[in-house]
Amino acid sequence: MNNKKLDVICLGRAAVDLYSEQIGAPLEDVSSFKKYLGGSSCNIAFGTSRMGLKSAMLTRVGDEHMGRFVRQELARAGVDVSHVVTDKERLTGLVLLGIKDKDTFPLIFYRENCADMAISESDFNEAYIASAKALLITGTHFSTKGTDQAARTAIKYAKANNTKVVVDIDYRPVLWGLTGKGEGENRFVSNDSVTQHLLSIMPLCDLVVGTEEEFHIAGGCEDTIECLKRIRKVSTAEFVVKRGALGCSVFKGEIPDTLDEGITRYGVTVDVLNVLGAGDAFMSGYLRGWIPGEATEKACDYANACGAIVVSRHGCSPAMPSLEELDYYLANRNDIPRPDLDPVLNYLHRVTTQRMLREDPTKAWQDMCILAFDHRRQFVDMCREAGAPLSQISKAKQLILQAAYQGSSALEGKVGGTGILADGTFAQDVLNDITGKDFWIARPVELPSSRPLRFELGNNVGQAIATWPANHIVKCLVFYHPDDEVSLRNEQEQKVMDLYRACCTTGHELLVEIIPPVGSEVKDDTLSRSIERFYNLGIFPDWWKLPSPSKAAWQNISDLIKARAPYCRGVVLLGLDAPVDVLKAGFEAAAGQDICKGFAIGRTLFSEPVKAWLRKDIDDAMLIERVTQNYLEMSALWQQRNDSQMMKRKEA
Structure with missing residues (x-):
């Protein structure tokens, strides 16, 4: 199986x-919802990809916004979507879910003739199934004649090509037509058929993986051990019984008299917020160990940990842990009763799973030329x-945006990325226009020139940024010095702390811009001491925006x-409206500093053209041309920074 390019097809x-x-x-009393990727197989494809496996999704989605969302979210997580087929006749399925209490999770499936239930044998071929080490199918796709035929065809191809077959029973009585359409939370109805x-x-x-209730429906009674024995008579498969807070038990051969006599790994007790999706997380973790052939006990530990993390969070797919999170949790699980509140775990989740990606996810945001006009x-x-x-x-800002577009087009292939800094006060149309394109986008929240820091959006800044597109970076300028008077320093730090927590809640990236106040003494350690102070407070911005440091300051x-x-x-x-020669010197000082990802400069580029345009000395086209x-x-000076440093070394 080592020559197979995929680990699992879901x-x-x-x-x-x-x-x-x-x-x-x-x-019925809910007033707002969060939108996430859903569907058991989709969640598992998503989760296994986060676990580092090469996963693929085999399904159908509608030819509409939600279908595009499903495909994009899977691709963003690294899932192969080559066989996510667009169905032009049907809509993508929807599910409404609630969290009433620790035991009550109402849900309604909107899946009447939905796209994924139209999957057909024509959507894949034998070579595709043969390209994976494992084929995973969830129970719903055995529930109708058409999906059952497609699933069995995929299994036939798998058996012929040494591809392991994995079934998550995932029993939903409503999807088998055994309950009223509004009874999505009902997880068990016995039925001989x-x-x-x-x-x-x-x-x-x-x-085969399932809860005790799911093995009950597969075995035809409500005694778990008896059901396992009945299934064992017809199957040599490995059985994994999910037992909630008790962990899981695995059976590879003869079924013993108790669950604990199987290969049993007990989970860690955590406070439960939401059990919906915990089973998909469990399966993702188990496959992380099972597919590469790790010890069963290790696979169980991965599975139990993934389930424990996800039940403490809102949603399923976005709650799935990354490898970094999982390894940290496994090393510290006995000390983390509330994974959703652990600062290190949440930081790892934020920086390893929630960050925006480029249109080409293999490209990073680096070597960037950003036009700042916020x-x-x-x-x-x-x-x-x-x-x-x-x-x-x-109007001026819309024209500057056109200059940014023209400049970006000219720079394509020459720099790592382009972008803008623009505000929502005068440039909302600009932000609306550029959003959805492959640009780095940041926007400010600070009240201009405020010291102590104040937010232009008001004290409830979290509520305001929650309305922003997810890929808009929250930028906050703070006039700050580590030797500021204590009360002023504490007040500003608390504001930045509040903003950081808000960004952690909304999922937005945060850029903190530090400018030492005019007249303050700036040494080679001033900026590094400022950054260190924020780190000591538990504030970890995704980006920093700084005035050009000296070589020594850069090293610090x-x-x-x-x-x-x-x-x-x-x-x-x-830029601070500095002359070009000063900015050039700053670029050269940054040469060789991997941590420096580019520039975000504005007034040096647009001030004189905009002033001339406002005086009506030049027209729209000339403003665009000059700013471009x-x-x-x-941007050329930025690209030349390394060459300039090399020439100076040669001359020396």
Whole structure:
């Protein structure tokens, strides 16, 4: 099996989960929902990819927004979506889910003739199934004649090509037509026809996973051991019984008289928020160990840990842990009763799973040329100086965006990335236009020039940024010095702390811009001491934006970030309306500093053209042309920084 390019193909449900945000409310009283990737097979494909396996999804989605969302979310996690087929006749399935209490999780499936239930033998061939070490199918796709035929064909191809067959029983009575359509939370209804159907599948399997209730439906009674014995008569598969807080038990041969006599690994007790999706997380963890052939006990530990982490969080697929999270949790699980509240675990989840990716996920955000025009007060001042109405600010920013587009097009293939810094006050149309394109986008929250720091969006900044697109980076400028008067320093730090916590909640990346106050003494350790102070407070921004440091200061900053925040995205350089020769010197000082990812400069590039435009000395086209030219010249200096340093070394 070593020559197979995929670890697992997951065949089954692909849906969108809409999780209620009001914990404790019945579904009829819920007022808002969070949208996540859903469907058992989709969740497992997503989870196994986070576990480092090469996973693929075999399903159908609708030719609409939710279908595109499913495909994009899978691809973003690294899942092969080459066989996620677009069905032009059907819609993607939806599920509404609630969290009433620790035992009550109402859900409604909207899956009437949905896309994934139209999967067909024509959607795949034998070579595709043969390319994987394992084929996973969830129980719903044995529930209708069409899906059952497609699933059995995939199994036939798997058996002929040494591809292991894995079945997650995943019994949902409502999806077998055994309950009313609104009874999605009902997890068990006995039915002889379903039992016989599932028993006919068991001989084809290498691994079968289910809860005790799911083995009850497969075995045809409500005694778990008796059910396992009945299934063992027709199947040599490995059985894994999920036992919730008690962990799991594995049976590879003859069935003993008690569950504990199997290979049993007990889980760690955690406070439960949401059990929905815990089984998919369990399966993802188990496959991490089972497919590569690790010890069964190890696979059980992975599975139990994944389940424990996910039951403590909101949602399923987004709650799935990364390898880094899982390894940390396994090493510290006895000390983490609330995984959702553990700061290290949450930090690892944030930096390893929630960050925005490029259109090409193999490309990182580095070597970036960013056009910054998030200024507000400065544009107001320019309008007043020129006698122009403030309504011209929005128009000016739209023209600067066109310059950014033209510059980006000219720089394609020459730099690692391009982007903008723009505000929601005067540039909301700009943000709306650029969102969804492959640009780095950040926007400010600070009240311009405020010291102590104040938020332009008001004190409830978290509620405000929750309305922003997920790929908008939250940028906060703070005029800060580590030797500030204590009360001022504490007040500003608390504001940044509040913002960081808000970003952790909403999932947005945070960029903190530090500018030492005018007149303060700036030494080679000033910026690094400022950064260290925030780290000591538990504030770990994804990005830093800094004035150009000296070579010695760069070394201090680089050493600190690598030691304290190795997942930090990096530093971008600001401009402060400095002359070009000063900025060039700053670029050269940054040469060779891997932590420096680019520049975010504005006024040096746009101030004079915008002033001339406001005075009506130049037209729209000339403004765009001049800003574009300035942007490209600055980008050329950035690209030349390493060459300049090499020449200086040779001359020395």
